[in-house]
Amino acid sequence: MLTIYGVLRSRATRPLWLLAETGTEFTHVPVIQSYRLADPQAVDAPLNTLSPEFLKTSPQSAVPVLQDGDLVLTESLAITLYLAREYGGDLGPQTKAELALAEQWALFAAISIDPPGIDILYTYADGLSDSPEGAAKIAAAADRLSRPLAQLEAHFAQHDHLMGNRFTVADIMLAECLRYSQPHKPLHQTYPKTFAWLARCQSRPAFTEMMARRNAEPA
Numbered sequence: 001m002l003t004i005y006g007v008l009r010s011r012a013t014r015p016l017w018l019l020a021e022t023g024t025e026f027t028h029v030p031v032i033q034s035y036r037l038a039d040p041q042a043v044d045a046p047l048n049t050l051s052p053e054f055l056k057t058s059p060q061s062a063v064p065v066l067q068d069g070d071l072v073l074t075e076s077l078a079i080t081l082y083l084a085r086e087y088g089g090d091l092g093p094q095t096k097a098e099l100a101l102a103e104q105w106a107l108f109a110a111i112s113i114d115p116p117g118i119d120i121l122y123t124y125a126d127g128l129s130d131s132p133e134g135a136a137k138i139a140a141a142a143d144r145l146s147r148p149l150a151q152l153e154a155h156f157a158q159h160d161h162l163m164g165n166r167f168t169v170a171d172i173m174l175a176e177c178l179r180y181s182q183p184h185k186p187l188h189q190t191y192p193k194t195f196a197w198l199a200r201c202q203s204r205p206a207f208t209e210m211m212a213r214r215n216a217e218p219a
């Protein structure tokens with residue numbers, strides 16, 4: 001039995017988007033981040049990342065987590081890659097070279113795109129983007145993104161997708177990391193092909209359906 005732990009308002013969107021693309025059956029356990037609760041230890045607190053029951057499955061104390069038979073995996077992009085290989089059909093890597101490329105794009109997304117994107121996302125979400133500190137934080141994040149986004153812009157001048165001339169797990173992983181930078185509109189002007197690719201990924205029915213369920217969760 002395949003189970004994904006983690007609310008949609010988390011990095012669980014990455015594997016959940018992939019599963020929505022494939023139509024794979026699975027159980028979803030909406031474990032919430034403990035920091036979002038007033039008292040995660042309260043007896044009536046929902047299952048959260050500090051719940052003893054959840055920690056038995058995932059000592060990392062974070063979501064998402066995948067359980068597939070005896071296999072337990074943490075790290076959203078490792079989970080997404082695993083699902084693509086096991087259940088993803090054409091979304092998954094079809095050759096050794098594609099597997100290597102998918103791993104490359106996963107690491108690129110996790111290391112070069114996700115962390116500055118998180119700085120941008122939270123600064124906008126906290127309403128601080130116009131404050132001097134917030135603007136400086138966003139400028140620093142945009143600066144860290146400049147090389148990887150220039151690399152992507154050159155790639156998307158030649159290709160419609162990240163690998164294999166088709167939509168794959170690599171697009172899902174990168175798109176979900178780049179989504180965090182989306183509130184910063186100047187990036188769209190500087191890297192139009194990259195943000196056009198992101199918009200194409202986000203127009204897929206599986207994404208819009210997954211985001212609708214995410215947005216229906218309490219903020």
Ligand SMILES: N[C@@H](CCC(=O)N[C@@H](CS)C(=O)NCC(=O)O)C(=O)O
Nearest residue numbers: 010011033034035049062063075076
């Ligand atoms: N690198 C990890 C990050 C996991 C992570 O930090 N998850 C957050 C939600 S997106 C979390 O569960 N935080 C738990 C908490 O703060 O209580 C991944 O990609 O899965």
